[in-house]
Amino acid sequence: MTTVAATAHTTPAHHDDRSFIRKYIFSTDHKIIGIQFLFVSLFFLLIGGLLAMQMRWQLAYPGQPMPGGGILPESMAPGGVILPEYYIQLVTMHGTFMVFFAIMPLLVGVYANFLIPLKIGTHDMAFPRINMWSFWAFFAAGLVMLSSLFVPDGAARAGWTMYAPLSARHDYSGASIGQELWSVSIILVGLSSILGSLNYITTIINNRAPGMTWFRMPLSVWSLFITAILGLLALPVLSGAAIMLLFDQIIGTHFFDPAAGGQALLWQHLFWFFGHPEVYILILPAMGMVSDIVANGSRKPIFGYHSMVFAIIAIAFLGWIVWGHHMFMSGMNPTLGSSFMVSTLVIAVPSAVKVFNWMGTMWRGNIQFHVPMLNAVAFVAMFAIGGLSGIYMAATPVDMFIHDTYFIVAHLHYVLFGGSLFALFGAIVYWYPKMFGRMMSERWGKVHFWLTFVLYNCVFFPMHILGMGGMMRRLYDPSQYTFLQPYQPMNVFISISAFLLFATQVIFFVNFWWSLKKGKPAPQNPWNDNGLEWSLPSPAPHGNWEKVPTVYRGPYEFSSPQAAEDFLPQYTKLPTDREPVRAPVAGH
């Protein structure tokens, strides 16, 4: 955090006499909170990656001592050989960290906090103190989850989906405290997300700058708004389920234990009722930010702005009625399966619309390949693969074969890594100047991008083949099955690619840290963008604007004939522009 302190406010726009602690630790400034989320969740991203590397070692070289594995305690990997119970902890914790502590906070915690006030033109969130609590609840949740790896009997081990009754009864899983800490941590995550979401929603509804009408909002803000609604309504269900799970674990209730009358499928229904909106929480903000970056990179207005907005809304709406597609094989009534299949296939439509609109945006553009644009285009390409592979499992008869195989693993990583994480690599580079006042290295950004892009496909594309061969998920040692033994060379190939992919991320992290202090000082508007945030100096000062700007147009007026340059910011007043009509300020 000290580095942030050194660079975040090198050029304060106006006098700021808050103490260090109020400024950077218990800060209520949305930008600092966003940066706090960024640092913490990048750390968890690294942890999640490290866990994945251990899994990949075991899958490539089952039962062989892992290099450096000797530092792990006896209960995890005696002599560096990963134990089955540690392997399933790795599986569980990798999923949990990546979903709840890396991708979700990176997208929502970082960019909803950082971008919403800057992009809609307000001084801060509606409830800055609640915003601060949202971060600290998340931080506490992360610490609890991390600590669970080191308690007696180890961490939770029922998969990130925590299917009951394996998760609910310690005698089934062999874990104890770790399993309980998982529940506690998830309850805290829920609290954090709810507090964050209510802030984002209130801020976007009430605190937009004059002239920032709904349909002048950037798609990033639109997607964050819809994401916040999803989070607001989905996370309490998860929290409720996690509370019941925790009670099953510690005070002997029987919600999910069929041995005492409870219902095992109840957990799945509750979890996926949250879980599917969660999937869209993990992709919508990425879509929004990619829309901003693609329009900027193509120097062209986004193609079909309104249909993009309606696609987001449609995805969010349909996202509530598709949760059953995770449960086609669970013994749920097959007639329900039919209706979930149809709703799931229909949700492909708005996703397709978005992909075509991004392509439409690039069509006849004047495409600049800066690092954010490269990552954004990779997002479109990879999200397309992830979306298309989703159609296989939506079709229930095919799902009967590929459900819970590596095909699913491939699919979800194409969406979460190929989708969300590429968008994030783009977004981090794109808004880095506004956060820290410096640019990240363009050259190393490109090196990182190309290596990541190639290696990423080497890691995850072959998993489709494994899945088609029938390789189940979460297997400690697939070579135990005769029919999977021929696939071992492919597992080795995937693992080696994964190690290289992980090593490549070092480039990103070094670039990130190095640029904090040594990066090229950023101009006010390095990407020639139209958003309100670029009217501020880099880094954006505390309180953002002395007086909020007035908005005269939509966010994507690139190459407009009205302007001499190829961009026309939202805040630039042309002689032909009229002042927006101001509604009277409400209430008190």
Place this chain on the structure above:
Amino acid sequence: MTHAAATVDQMLPPYPAERGLDVYNKKLGMWVFLASEVMFFAALIGTYVILRFGATGEWAKPGIVLNIKITAFNTFLLICSSVSMVKAYAAIQDGDPKKMRFWLLMTILGGAAFVGIQVYEYIHLVQHGFVPSGVREGSELAELVAKGTLPAATMGLYGSTFYTMTGFHGFHVTCGVISMAYLYFTKALPGKYTKQDYGGIETVGLYWHFVDLVWIILFTIVYLI
């Protein structure tokens, strides 16, 4: 919450931003928060409904396990506290802070009494042998189960859902009482609420009515049917 908003106001110059809704932030925020609370209780109540109607065999008889009379009185108390909340709100709208303080205090006392009675009820139930995991061995209720007056198969589920739902409701009431007491001492007593500024009362009132409404649903489905 009030305090946080005040910090913003000191920090920021007032400006005529175009408002999306004709509702001030705190109130909108509370509505949004209540939407998430609805989902939370929906999860708990939905679980109860699924477990109850999916259970094989007869459901536990609330009339035998629980003391409905005392809870009915408690329900009445909570409804009264909702009325007194309305009274407090009406009073400050009329610009009568003294009357508002009185009714706010009544609401706090009503809420506190509700929590107190609920704690008493819990102690009583546990002594009888009704625990979250079902029926405690060797207790009065265990004998009833042995006699067949109460169904053995579903007592565990009834205990699980009963304590979780009413417990979390009680937790919400407690939070409400604490926030009202906080507002009472930091805002109402120093006379910071006026005819023009009573956002805190309105916001906490919304929450209070919501908690009350949830209780009426819970009382009906857990105690009565």
Place this chain on the structure above:
Amino acid sequence: MRKLGAVAATGVVLALGLAAWTRQPPPPAQGGTISGKVKFTGAKPVMPKIDMTEEPKCKAKYTAAPPTDEAVIVNANGTLADVFVYVKSGLPASYTAPAPAGPVTLDQDGCRYHPHVLGILVGQALAIKNSDGILHNIKAKAKANRPFNISQPTVMTSSKTFDKPEVMVALECNVHGWMHAWLGVLPHPFFGVSGADGSFTLKGLPPGTYTIEAWHEKYGAQTATVTVAGSETKTADFNFAGK
């Protein structure tokens, strides 16, 4: 009244302390011995065969006869093996167990536990050995002690200890559903398991009257009362009837 109690308690503590201080710990070789046989009457039950086809490594270890279930093993001389006999009560309150000599080994060999029934001191290490080199998991369904469930995917040894007396802790392997072992955790070394001749011996008992219990996984427990004085050897036989 309360004061009186406190005084009395202090007195007892002091007396015990004094006794412990003055008492010479008897060498374990001395003291009484209880020995006996566990007889079996009735029809000898036929134990089902275990099909280990799925584990060729284990199956290969049974060349003579196919392995059978180990729940009831009746010896050739009509006695019952794998009966856990131990002093249930009767030891003086001041008795302190000697420090355990070393770990007790539980070997998983040929997809079976060796031994099938065993005893261990509180705090003594249980070395769980996997000689098979295939996955075994060891689930201890303990109630008084902390339960555990660990796995051994390869040839290796894990160590576990138990904090509280518990008779018996069921051990099982869930990968090979036929694998069961029984572990008696005791605060003293006066326990034994009836062997291939059905006999057991409890050595080095201080003088006193003891309740000893014989426990069998299928036929339950029986008790007997035995008084031992000096270094004499007393006999206690048990008789289990087949059903």
Place this chain on the structure above:
Amino acid sequence: MHWWLPLKGSTFAGEVDGLFLAITIITGIAFVLVEVGLIWFIVKYRQRPGQKAFYTHGNNRAEVIWTTIPAVTMVALGLISNHYWVKIKGRHSVPANAYPIAIHAKQFEWQVTYPGADGQLGTPDDFTVRNQLHVPVGRPVVVHLSSEDVIHSFFVPVFRVKQDAVPGMEINAWFQATVPGTYELGCAELCGLGHYRMRAQVVVHSQEDYDAWMKQAAQEASQ
């Protein structure tokens, strides 16, 4: 190693694979359209000095086209899939003459109960074998799945059949094997530390072989 799907070992394996292929064709077209389009645009519309992008906010006709085509395709795919789904997994899909076998899943084994000589479960001549599923070829088999402890998933890749075994529920899954041989059954739902070892042998016999095996196994089990 296959680069495509494994052996088709049941009557509906062909249908599942056919649907898989159909989806591959549909998504393949979309895939080529998107990825080739992207590469083409990247190359053709890359930044050039003096060039300005075409200023447009979109085209409603294009939006309608690329909303309608996927929507129609998806609905059609949904209807086709549903046809097979009802046939394979629908509530009344189990053939009336299906041969019953009960499988009880337990950490970490499959306890397969065969109906014995009378061909009916729940009679005294039933017997249970661990981790071995023997089925006759060319005859529908219905598996009554139950679970002792946690959720397991019955998965035989060559039959293209998968069904979770959920504690507290009995779920039926059926298939009709078409190719005699020895295959594997695995657990597809994480069920604990021995999940990866929860496998069983599947043997598809001709009817005569099956009867012979049954006689022998029943005899062994009764010993």
